[in-house]
Amino acid sequence: MNKIITIGREFGSGGRELGRRLARELGFDYYDKQILSEIAKHTSLSEEYVQQVVENQPRQLFPITVGRSFMYVDTQPLQQASAVFQAQQEIIREMAERSSCIIVGRCADYILRDMKPFRIFVYADMQSRINRCRSRAAEGEHMTDKEYKQQITGMDKSRARYYDFYTDMKWGDKLNYELCINTTNQDIPTLVGFLARIFK
Amino acid sequence: MNKIITIGREFGSGGRELGRRLARELGFDYYDKQILSEIAKHTSLSEEYVQQVVENQPRQLFPITVGRSFMYVDTQPLQQASAVFQAQQEIIREMAERSSCIIVGRCADYILRDMKPFRIFVYADMQSRINRCRSRAAEGEHMTDKEYKQQITGMDKSRARYYDFYTDMKWGDKLNYELCINTTNQDIPTLVGFLARIFK
Numbered sequence A, B: 001m002n003k004i005i006t007i008g009r010e011f012g013s014g015g016r017e018l019g020r021r022l023a024r025e026l027g028f029d030y031y032d033k034q035i036l037s038e039i040a041k042h043t044s045l046s047e048e049y050v051q052q053v054v055e056n057q058p059r060q061l062f063p064i065t066v067g068r069s070f071m072y073v074d075t076q077p078l079q080q081a082s083a084v085f086q087a088q089q090e091i092i093r094e095m096a097e098r099s100s101c102i103i104v105g106r107c108a109d110y111i112l113r114d115m116k117p118f119r120i121f122v123y124a125d126m127q128s129r130i131n132r133c134r135s136r137a138a139e140g141e142h143m144t145d146k147e148y149k150q151q152i153t154g155m156d157k158s159r160a161r162y163y164d165f166y167t168d169m170k171w172g173d174k175l176n177y178e179l180c181i182n183t184t185n186q187d188i189p190t191l192v193g194f195l196a197r198i199f200k
Helices: A015-026 A034-043 A047-056 A076-098 A126-135 A145-167 A188-199 B015-026 B034-043 B047-056 B076-098 B126-135 B145-167 B188-199
Strands: A004-009 A029-031 A101-104 A118-123 A179-182 B004-009 B029-031 B101-104 B118-123 B179-182
Touching: A004 A015, A015 A029, A015 A101, A015 A188, A029 A076, A034 A047, A034 A076, A047 A076, A047 A145, A076 A101, A126 A145, A188 B188, B004 B015, B015 B029, B015 B101, B015 B188, B029 B076, B034 B047, B034 B076, B047 B076, B047 B145, B076 B101, B126 B145
Parallel strands: A004 A101, A004 A118, A029 A101, A118 A179, B004 B101, B004 B118, B029 B101, B118 B179
Antiparallel strands: A179 B179
16 A cells, blocks of 8 residues: 655745655655646646645635625636645546555645645744755845745745645644654654654 | 653553563663652652642643732742752653663653654543443442543643643644654554564
């Protein structure tokens, strides 16, 4: 039977690097952003649109009550968001059935719950996440700590909203994961070396 | 240099069993309840009294303001609680300096923070903790799920209050630990087998 590891992670905590390196170490397939390209192929939506849907969902897509009546709302975005999540479910299930793999984000822990994946959550303190973001910034990008903090908090909120909406669980709540790993002041390659021993 | 592992744990999560087995596996010394006996020896207080102090602290020990003046309060319990924590600090530091060890509870993660211990938090969902408590119940003890839940919640509250008071940190908050381990539906000996590979 395939071994499935899912990784949820706070923005800037190094969860994606940890997942990628762990997959390499274990010889597992690895999936993160490419899931979006696959969704685009399945739904005939552009990759940019899919990206936008998964980042803004579901805050903007609900009818708003004004007085006693619903305002007119265009339901197309809601239908498309639903189609995107449907495609995401199918793609992730196919990936998990194909081979042992590590999947980062995209509610994979919830989607694959019947397969009992090993669920990891990666987190770190704010300063360490700011430092990490800065060390990976594009050339010419100069943001203050405060600006990084805003970006990090915003991304986390967006992930939490998305996860909580589709799963009815709480993003980052310890109880949804087998293992929560703090990367503050940790060297990710060393950490992966330790972790890999658990799965070998 | 000695390797120090500290373990915080939710009541009924199996943290103590995990710690004891992990220490045996690694050949480390192991400390939990015996710290209380050591405190009793250091302070000339009875072990029962020490137990009572660490379980009820610090809720009952503060002056209460009535109108503009403080009510008369007996400060002896406060002084004794302080003496107990002082002794606890000394004993735990001595243990950590003596040999590589695992220490369960007693704010050891905070007391030894300068030695950078590897800090683990062990938790599980409520039903699994209830089942665990029931499987370890004394002969003749017949408690309902509701009664176990009350006991578990009460013990956790007491631990949280004690920890938060002495450390200025939040008990069970992921950020205070390197690793948080969910024991729900897990076999502790198997888990220890995996964990031990990290430290070997």
